[in-house]
Amino acid sequence: MSLAVAPPVADARLRLGLRAGLGIFVLLLGIMPLLNLLPVTHPLHVSDFLVSVTGKWICYAILALSLDLAWGYAGILSLGHGAFFALGGYAMGMHLMRLIGPRGVYGHPVLPDFMVFLGYQELPWYWLGFDSFPFAMLMVLLVPGMLALIVGFLSFRSRITGVYLSILTQAMTFALMLAFFRNDMGFGGNNGFTDFKELLGFALNTSAARAGLFYASLVALVLSFLICLRLTRSKYGRVLTAIRDAESRVRFLGYNTTSHKLFAFVLSAMLAGLAGALYVPQVGIINPGEFSPANSIEAVIWVAVGGRGTLVGAVLGAFTVNGLKTWLTSAAPDLWLFVLGALFVAVTLFLPKGLIGLIKGRVQ
Amino acid sequence: MSEGRRLYLDGVSVVFDGFRALNNLSLIVEPGELRSVIGPNGAGKTTMMDVITGKTRPTAGKVLFGETDLTRMDEAGIANLGIGRKFQKPTMFDALTVFENLELALKAPRGPIACLRWKLNGEARTRIEQTMAEIGLTERAQDLAGILSHGQRQWLEIGMLLMQDPELLLVDEPVAGMTDSETEHTAALLVRIAGRRSVVVVEHDLEFVRALGRRVTVLCDGSVLSEGSIDHVQNDQRVIEVYLGR
Ligand SMILES: Nc1ncnc2c1ncn2[C@@H]1O[C@H](COP(=O)(O)OP(=O)(O)OP(=O)(O)O)[C@@H](O)[C@H]1O
Ligand SMILES: [Mg+2]
Numbered sequence: 001m002s003l004a005v006a007p008p009v010a011d012a013r014l015r016l017g018l019r020a021g022l023g024i025f026v027l028l029l030g031i032m033p034l035l036n037l038l039p040v041t042h043p044l045h046v047s048d049f050l051v052s053v054t055g056k057w058i059c060y061a062i063l064a065l066s067l068d069l070a071w072g073y074a075g076i077l078s079l080g081h082g083a084f085f086a087l088g089g090y091a092m093g094m095h096l097m098r099l100i101g102p103r104g105v106y107g108h109p110v111l112p113d114f115m116v117f118l119g120y121q122e123l124p125w126y127w128l129g130f131d132s133f134p135f136a137m138l139m140v141l142l143v144p145g146m147l148a149l150i151v152g153f154l155s156f157r158s159r160i161t162g163v164y165l166s167i168l169t170q171a172m173t174f175a176l177m178l179a180f181f182r183n184d185m186g187f188g189g190n191n192g193f194t195d196f197k198e199l200l201g202f203a204l205n206t207s208a209a210r211a212g213l214f215y216a217s218l219v220a221l222v223l224s225f226l227i228c229l230r231l232t233r234s235k236y237g238r239v240l241t242a243i244r245d246a247e248s249r250v251r252f253l254g255y256n257t258t259s260h261k262l263f264a265f266v267l268s269a270m271l272a273g274l275a276g277a278l279y280v281p282q283v284g285i286i287n288p289g290e291f292s293p294a295n296s297i298e299a300v301i302w303v304a305v306g307g308r309g310t311l312v313g314a315v316l317g318a319f320t321v322n323g324l325k326t327w328l329t330s331a332a333p334d335l336w337l338f339v340l341g342a343l344f345v346a347v348t349l350f351l352p353k354g355l356i357g358l359i360k361g362r363v364q
Numbered sequence: 365m366s367e368g369r370r371l372y373l374d375g376v377s378v379v380f381d382g383f384r385a386l387n388n389l390s391l392i393v394e395p396g397e398l399r400s401v402i403g404p405n406g407a408g409k410t411t412m413m414d415v416i417t418g419k420t421r422p423t424a425g426k427v428l429f430g431e432t433d434l435t436r437m438d439e440a441g442i443a444n445l446g447i448g449r450k451f452q453k454p455t456m457f458d459a460l461t462v463f464e465n466l467e468l469a470l471k472a473p474r475g476p477i478a479c480l481r482w483k484l485n486g487e488a489r490t491r492i493e494q495t496m497a498e499i500g501l502t503e504r505a506q507d508l509a510g511i512l513s514h515g516q517r518q519w520l521e522i523g524m525l526l527m528q529d530p531e532l533l534l535v536d537e538p539v540a541g542m543t544d545s546e547t548e549h550t551a552a553l554l555v556r557i558a559g560r561r562s563v564v565v566v567e568h569d570l571e572f573v574r575a576l577g578r579r580v581t582v583l584c585d586g587s588v589l590s591e592g593s594i595d596h597v598q599n600d601q602r603v604i605e606v607y608l609g610r
Contacts, residue, residue, distance in 0.1 A: 236479035238464055242457040249455045252417060253528065254443035255474045263476040 014363050018312045018356070022225075029054065029218055033211035052210060052282060057322045058217040059279035062224050064302045064318035065311060066271035069228055071300070072308035073237060074264040075244030077162070080169030081272050082296035083176050084144035086286070088273025090180075091143055093193035093286040094127060095136035096204075100197050113195075114188045124186045133200060140277040141270045147172075148269030149262065156258040156265075161247070170293050177291035192287025199281050210282070217278045221315070224271050228311050231267075240264055241309070301344045307354025316355055369428070370395045370562040371416065371532055376425030378411055378586070385411040386422070387586035393532070398558030400573045401566045402597075403583035404607050409566040410452055412583070413534045417449050418442045429532065444474065448530030452537045452566075454517035458510030462501050462520055465509050466492045469524035492527070498553070499523040514541040522550070526557075533563045539572050551575040570594070570608075582607065 032054060035046040063085050070076040097112040106116040110123060129135040151172055155165055183189035202209040231237050242250045243257050250257050280286045289295075298321075306317020321343070328336050351358055371393040378386040386408045393399050401409050414420035416427055418439040427434040434442055443449075456465050470488060472478070496502045499519040504512065509520060518541055525533055535554065539547040551572055554563055558578070567573055573580060573594055580597050582590040584607065590600045597603050 231480065234480050235467065235482040236476055238457075238460055238468060239476075239479050241459055242468060245457055245459055246455060248419075248439070249451075249457070250468075251439035252419075252443055252449055253469055253474075253524070254440050256440045260476050260479075 014360060017363075018359075022312055022315065026218065026222060029058065030215075033214050036207070036211070048207070048210075051214060053326055055210070055214040055217055055282045056279060057319055058214070058221050059275045059282070060299075060302065060322055061315045061318040062217070062221050062275035062278070063272050063299055064306065064314040065221075065224050065228055066268040066275065067299050068303050068308055068311065068314035069231070069271070070265055070268040071303060072310070072314065073232055073244065074240045074261055075161075075247075076261060076265055077166045077300070078169045078265075078268075079166045079293065079296050079300065080171075080173040081268070081299050082293075083169075083173035083291055084148065084269040084272035085276035085279070085295075085299075086173075086176070086180075086288075086290035087144045087147065088140045088276030089280040089286040089290055090187060090193075090276075091130075091136055091139040091273070092277035092280045093196075094130040094139075094187075095133065096196040096199060096281060097193050098127070098131040099199065100195065103197055104195075112188070112193070114191065115186075118183055120186075127186070137277070140273050144269040144273035144276075145266050148266045152262045152265040153258070156261045170296065173291050173296050174293050177288050177293075180288035180291060188287070190288055192285060192289075193280075194285040194287075196281060196284060204281060204284070213278065213282050217282070220274055220278055224274070225311060225315070227267075227271075231264075232311065236260070236263075298340065301340060301347075303354075304347050305343060305351075305354055307356030310354075310356045313354050313356035320355065369393075370397070370430065371564070372426070372428040373412070373416075374426040374428070376412075376415055376422045376427060378408070378415060378420055379423045384586050386415065388425070389583075389587050391581065391588065393562050393564060395562055396559045398554060398563045398576060398578045399565070400576050400578060400580045400594075401564060401583060402568065402570070402573060402580060402607070403589070407583040408586040409583055410536055411586075413449060413536055413564075413566070416442075416534060417447060440474070443528070443530075446531035447534065448525045448528040448532070449534040450521045450525050450536055450538060452540075454514070454521045456509045456517065456520055456524060458508060461506050461508055462496065462512070463492060463505045465520060466495055466523055466527050469527035471527065471529045495523045495526050498526070515543070515546060518542060519546075522553070531561060533557065533561055535563065535565045537567055538565065539567060539569055547572055548575065570598075 032046050032051055035044050036048065036051045038045045063081065067078065067081045070078050070081070100112065102109045104113040106113055108116045111120055130139070151169070155168055160168060179185055180187050181190050196204055198204055199209070202212060239250065239255060239260055243260060247257050302317040302321045303314050304317070305321050306315065307313025324339070325336060328339060347354060353360070369392055371391070373389055373391040376386050376389045377384060389408070389412065403409055411420060415422050416434060418434065418437055418441070422435055429445055429447060432445060457468065460468070467484065470492065472482065493502070496505055499522060501516060501519060501523065504516065509517070512520060518538060522538060525535070539550050542550065547569065554565060554576060557563055565576065577594070580592065580594050581588055582597050582603050589606065590597045590603050598608065
């Protein structure tokens with residue numbers, strides 16, 4: 001007697017179809033910067049705007065994946081993932097600020113403009129090392145990771161779950177926003193960081209740099225997807241879903257659920273930080289607004305719309321909702337928040353499994 | 365193992381808002397013993413299991429597993445000592461298949477990294493397949509646990525308990541929802557396990573308890589009312605009054 005561990009055929013086919021769809025989608029994204037090089041008159045030309053906005057969406061898709069790992073698989077509904085994204089963004093921003101060097105308005109050889117303006121005599125200790133790219137990249141992962149470790153440890157150990165955990169994470173991002181608004185924090189207050197010049201020796205205002213960042217983001221998205229896939233397809237992934245559905249039962253099987261949730265939460269925060277770090281040089285600015293609670297909630301809506309608990313769903317949701325947002329904010333800017341709210345209500349009521357659920361329903 | 369005590373409850377009390385669910389309960393289970401626990405609804409049978417497995421902290425008393433004091437440990441720690449539990453209301457992971465539920469329960473390192481690196485080897489697969497054959501769910505291996513019938517869920521949870529390979533099995537009402545032949549099968553299974561392992565079974569079905577044929581403890585109002593063979597307790601006047609004669 002041999003047992004096929006494969007899921008039913010229809011399911012496997014569907015999964016294959018979705019993966020293939022995603023592969024084609026990534027390929028299409030991959031040729032966008034190339035099509036951008038075609039003359040403007042060419043029918044296949046892709047505008048600068050579309051390339052840069054798509055680059056942003058790719059970062060959002062990474063954020064959506066990270067949130068899906070925490071929420072869709074481990075059941076940790078974080079309403080503060082924007083904070084991890086923003087911290088990664090700030091770490092990258094600090095690196096970019098250090099690279100400006102003497103090219104700032106005040107021409108100070110080391111201090112960023114805002115520090116000169118605020119009368120700093122020397123660089124605060126926590127800015128040291130950020131002139132090094134590898135160090136900054138390490139911080140992009142470590143700072144969000146450490147915050148997630150602390151917040152996660154304290155709350156998971158005390159068995160704070162559900163709504164309470166959501167409120168706690170929301171409070172976390174709100175508190176960080178208020179902190180980063182303060183000038184004396186040394187992060188540029190409400191102006192944040194901007195006027196970046198270069199990264200890894202490439203001037204940021206060139207189309208080559210833009211394409212480079214675009215491809216870096218795309219590679220990061222694919223890698224994040226593969227990491228999440230590896231995780232969720234393993235026994236560890238099944239432990240996470242078991243924790244999501246019946247945490248106390250998992251404990252009675254001898255699993256220390258705190259460490260399992262912590263592992264997922266920290267990894268998720270690191271992916272969110274990576275997304276933020278790729279986002280900042282593309283948009284050219286980072287300020288405390290990135291910590292706004294609304295940002296974190298929007299990310300939850302992307303995942304809900306796409307279909308939580310499926311990786312393809314998270315990516316799909318990020319692109320769909322942000323595509324809609326970009327279109328609507330130019331077509332009817334006042335409508336966007338209402339549409340977003342309505343979308344969330346509609347998905348919660350009619351599409352609990354999101355767009356992926358809809359597609360699955362069609363196929364079966 | 366200390367002088368033939370696998371599990372030792374000593375004067376355990378549990379008070380919920382002034383209500384005594386367990387009242388100075390003492391109980392000794394020996395290594396390899398199969399013990400049946402019966403008693404009217406609300407007698408405290410499930411609460412006793414809650415106390416042993418760390419779900420509920422006793423208000424007073426000691427709970428020793430061998431030499432280890434369980435009252436200071438959390439659920440996962442207790443489970444890893446070798447105490448497995450089947451719940452009164454079968455609980456498992458509905459979004460996972462029968463096979464996956466058993467795989468999660470299978471005794472193996474429990475940390476995140478270990479789970480991440482876990483590979484289903486031939487030995488583990490064989491054990492899972494044997495268990496599925498034992499619990500009659502071989503055909504349902506790839507079905508989600510959520511679509512099983514109540515009786516099948518009972519079986520699956522018994523299977524999960526077997527996969528954990530515990531020293532002490534706490535089995536809360538295993539045959540509710542089972543057919544007569546399934547009930548017989550369960551009795552035979554538990555009898556077979558006992559001897560190598562200690563087993564505590566809570567059950568209302570007296571035919572089943574008789575089929576187990578071992579020592580019976582009658583709980584009432586949170587403490588032991590009577591203890592002995594099934595014939596002994598069935599003829600005990602106090603037991604007839606509060607439980608059997610209803
Ligand atoms: N968490 C709790 N809070 C308050 N009261 C509780 C709690 N758990 C159990 N009880 C009460 O303790 C008493 C014993 O309950 P328990 O579930 O142990 O009984 P039982 O012997 O398993 O009964 P049954 O045969 O119905 O399963 C009941 O009166 C129950 O209402
Ligand atoms: Mg009970």
